[in-house]
Amino acid sequence: MPNGISAAVVFMGVLAACIAVVLNIAARRMSSNSDAVIEQINRLLPQTQCGQCGFPGCRPYAEAIAGGRTALNQCPPGGEATIFALSELLNRPPTPLNPDFGQHTQRTVAVIDEDACIGCALCLQACPVDAILGAHHYMHTVISIECTGCELCIAPCPVDCIEMASRT
Amino acid sequence: MKTPVGFNLQPPRPLWGIRPPTRKSASMLRPILVAYAPERVVIPIRQCLGMAAAPIVELGQQVQTGQPIAAAIHAFGGPSGPQVHASISGTVESLGAHAVPGPMASEEICVTIRSDGLDRRFTGYDGLGDPLQMSPEQICTLIAEAGIVGLGGAMFSTASKLAARGKVHTLILNGAECEPYITCDEILLREHAAEVLRGAKIMMRALGATQAVIGVESDMPEARVAVHDAIDADGCDDVHVSVVTAKYPAGGERQLIQLIMGREVPEGALPSDIGFVCHNVGTAAAIADFFRDGRPLISRIVTVTGSGINEPLNIDARIGTLMADLSELADGRRDDASHLIMGGPMMGVSLPNDELPVTKATNCLILMQPREISPPRREMPCIRCGECNQVCPAQLLPQELLRASRQHDIDALREFGLDACIECGCCDYVCPSYIPLTARFAASKLEAAEHDAEMAQAVRARARFEAREARLAGAREARELDLKAQVVEAHVSESIADVMARVNARDDQG
Numbered sequence: 001m002p003n004g005i006s007a008a009v010v011f012m013g014v015l016a017a018c019i020a021v022v023l024n025i026a027a028r029r030m031s032s033n034s035d036a037v038i039e040q041i042n043r044l045l046p047q048t049q050c051g052q053c054g055f056p057g058c059r060p061y062a063e064a065i066a067g068g069r070t071a072l073n074q075c076p077p078g079g080e081a082t083i084f085a086l087s088e089l090l091n092r093p094p095t096p097l098n099p100d101f102g103q104h105t106q107r108t109v110a111v112i113d114e115d116a117c118i119g120c121a122l123c124l125q126a127c128p129v130d131a132i133l134g135a136h137h138y139m140h141t142v143i144s145i146e147c148t149g150c151e152l153c154i155a156p157c158p159v160d161c162i163e164m165a166s167r168t
Numbered sequence: 169m170k171t172p173v174g175f176n177l178q179p180p181r182p183l184w185g186i187r188p189p190t191r192k193s194a195s196m197l198r199p200i201l202v203a204y205a206p207e208r209v210v211i212p213i214r215q216c217l218g219m220a221a222a223p224i225v226e227l228g229q230q231v232q233t234g235q236p237i238a239a240a241i242h243a244f245g246g247p248s249g250p251q252v253h254a255s256i257s258g259t260v261e262s263l264g265a266h267a268v269p270g271p272m273a274s275e276e277i278c279v280t281i282r283s284d285g286l287d288r289r290f291t292g293y294d295g296l297g298d299p300l301q302m303s304p305e306q307i308c309t310l311i312a313e314a315g316i317v318g319l320g321g322a323m324f325s326t327a328s329k330l331a332a333r334g335k336v337h338t339l340i341l342n343g344a345e346c347e348p349y350i351t352c353d354e355i356l357l358r359e360h361a362a363e364v365l366r367g368a369k370i371m372m373r374a375l376g377a378t379q380a381v382i383g384v385e386s387d388m389p390e391a392r393v394a395v396h397d398a399i400d401a402d403g404c405d406d407v408h409v410s411v412v413t414a415k416y417p418a419g420g421e422r423q424l425i426q427l428i429m430g431r432e433v434p435e436g437a438l439p440s441d442i443g444f445v446c447h448n449v450g451t452a453a454a455i456a457d458f459f460r461d462g463r464p465l466i467s468r469i470v471t472v473t474g475s476g477i478n479e480p481l482n483i484d485a486r487i488g489t490l491m492a493d494l495s496e497l498a499d500g501r502r503d504d505a506s507h508l509i510m511g512g513p514m515m516g517v518s519l520p521n522d523e524l525p526v527t528k529a530t531n532c533l534i535l536m537q538p539r540e541i542s543p544p545r546r547e548m549p550c551i552r553c554g555e556c557n558q559v560c561p562a563q564l565l566p567q568e569l570l571r572a573s574r575q576h577d578i579d580a581l582r583e584f585g586l587d588a589c590i591e592c593g594c595c596d597y598v599c600p601s602y603i604p605l606t607a608r609f610a611a612s613k614l615e616a617a618e619h620d621a622e623m624a625q626a627v628r629a630r631a632r633f634e635a636r637e638a639r640l641a642g643a644r645e646a647r648e649l650d651l652k653a654q655v656v657e658a659h660v661s662e663s664i665a666d667v668m669a670r671v672n673a674r675d676d677q678g
Contacts, residue, residue, distance in 0.1 A: 047626035049633045057633060107622075129632040148629045 038066045044085045046078045049128035050150030052102045057128060065090070073097050077149070079104035108149040108164040110142045116161035123153035123162060173337055173443065175381050177410055179427040184561040185415040186594050188348050188514070190387065195351045195473040195480040200359055202484045203467075203497055205233070205256040205287045209488030210525040212252075212268050212276045213238035216317050217324045219249045223279060225260050232257045234290035234464050236313075237279050240325070250325050251315045254281055255466040255486035257288040269491075269510045269524045271517045278525065281488070293462035299370045304333055307374040311455060314464040315528075319450035320419075321511055323529045326451055330374040332440035339372050339380040340428060340439075343395075343449040344412050344419035346385065347512025350532040352469040353449050355482045357384065357391035360453055361398035367452030368407055370459060375445060380407045382449065383424050387414035416514065417592040421446045423561050435588045450531075470526060472498040476505025476535030491522040491533055507536040514593045548601040556595035556605065562588045566595040566605050573612045578619045581612055589613075 042062040053074040055061040064070040065086070072086045073095045080097065087094035097104060112123075112132075119137045131147045134140030142162075154162050214221040219240040225231060231254040240249030258281045266278035293314070299307055312327035320342060341364065345353040357364060368380045384392050395409050410428045412418045422433045425444050433439050439446055454465050466487055472494055473480035479499035491508070495501045501522075509516045510530055556566035564585045572580035586609060595605040 042630075046622075047629040047633070049629060057637075058630070059633075128636065129629050130636050131632070145625075146628065146632060148625070 034066055038062045041065050048077045048148040048150045052076050074101045076102035076104050107167055109144050109147045109167050110153055111163050111165045112140055112142055113161040114139050116159055122156040126152045126156045175428050179412050181413045186559050186597050190348050192351050195471050198481040200482045200484050206489045206493050207283050209255050210266050210278045210280050211488035212278045214276055215252050215528045216240040216250045227263055229260045232288045232290040250312050250317050253315050253464045253466050255488050256283045258283040269519050273520055299459040300373055304374045314458040316454050316465050317528050320448035321529050321531050333376050335440050336375045336377050336445045337443045339377040340446040341382040341449050341452055342446055343384045344424055346416040346419035347514050349473050349534050350471050350512050352471045352482055352531050354388045354391050358394050361394040363453045363456040364449045365398045367456035370455050381410050381428055383410050383428055385414040386411050417561055420590055470530050471532040474534040475537045475540045476502045485526050488525045491524050501535050504537050505535040506538050509534040545602040547603050555598040559594040559598050573608050578616050
């Protein structure tokens, strides 16, 4: 009899160990870790890095959404399409774009008036995607295919020589 | 590769497609008219799909017939593309924007040449020798120099298409001219089958293909007989003729391959990926002409027809001839001719006026009287009859595409195969609700392309943003390390000072 009990204990022990190993692996493989969620959210954002949502770039906004700290309707460049995509992904009800953060408009591109530029290099630091080319005391210009139209370079310019123009 | 690949001499009748009235007989009554050199030609310098071009002549320069005047430039510095040549001899009168035929009233840089009336030949391409003794690379280079592009209407660089060496075992020559009105390929086969055959052999040599199949339609028996006669006279056994059912759009590249070879070209793949290459018969004849006479592509056969033309016929016209001059050669246009179409009535473009030059893509000009055109009809709701699904040669579901297109649902459009739509217009033709499906799909394609460009830009912007963040973080870290090092240094120097002070204090005591 004692022999039967010890066999059962050993058997259950081995079984428990096996299940523990399987569950551990599964937990690691299939965890809905927050990095993956952030990545999925970030992929739906328009990557203008404009900061209109109140966060310094698209990824920080994605992190805030994943953490449940903010609403989905704060991205003006993405507009309705982004709101719908996010609400579908996160299973949260879509709400109209919050006008406090701006209006959805046609994508634009920054243009530097090269005659007026004094080469202060302030806009270079402001550009979130390194789309402005220039150096101190030399004229700057916008690499227009890389410009996301975020308008972050407008404010720092001391001579107001940057304007937003329509694409094409 | 050595074993011949099977093909259909008499392909089965396709289930897709439509049979609109062909109206081809009017322009087949007369032989090809070789037009004299016109007074003035306007030659667009960009005459190759997807390539930029630069002129290589100057204002006031004397040029000879066949002299290169512009060259296509590969975007990424590959070998230079097909050239463009002066089609008459004379003086370069102007170099600048001129209206060209196209879907929108577009302008391109054109070279205008005023004739000196002599039609002096450029001799730079004389004595090229036997192309069948040349290396395939050499043939391709010369074909690009000769400015030869696909004459079926797409203007794709023939040399680029022939460069798919090693992958291709069968050359298909497209003589299945399925659109109504157009007869330029049919009459070419009737009158110049031997040249098409010679061109086919040169192309096979360039491609390393083991066989060629010339596809003709069942409603052009004379052309078929002419090709058979040419093959018999030549005695070659690797060129064959396949007769496809006369049904629109049997002459579409993918459709013709499907009919003749019995295999479908997968979506997103090229015919050369499954071992075939398809060229127009006119392109083959142009290649043969070039290697025999040293005459680059300076003219092409244009069908001038329609009820608005007094004497419909096929004209061998110089590139750059104005369309108005061409209709004069067809005994003039009728007073009530109201519409001008370049290409066929199904896929052609409507042109605003006839002061436009003939380009390498101009296979047909149709002048129509108002009675020949069906009146515009009011679009009505889709009744889901499914007629469009049956006629679609790409086996798409146009009514599903229409729904997705109305909802601007790019993912659904892709899923239903928007990219495989060849814009043949069959669905428009059968739609009982007169829905302009093809126009919608064309617009949706633009929309999808725009969407793709935006997505690509977002991916790039993200990468640049992350690279910048990493760089700034790196700089911050380096600065912090620097600061720490300074602190340590300050600490060390301080302790040395301490020690010295203690040493001095002890000495003082001592």
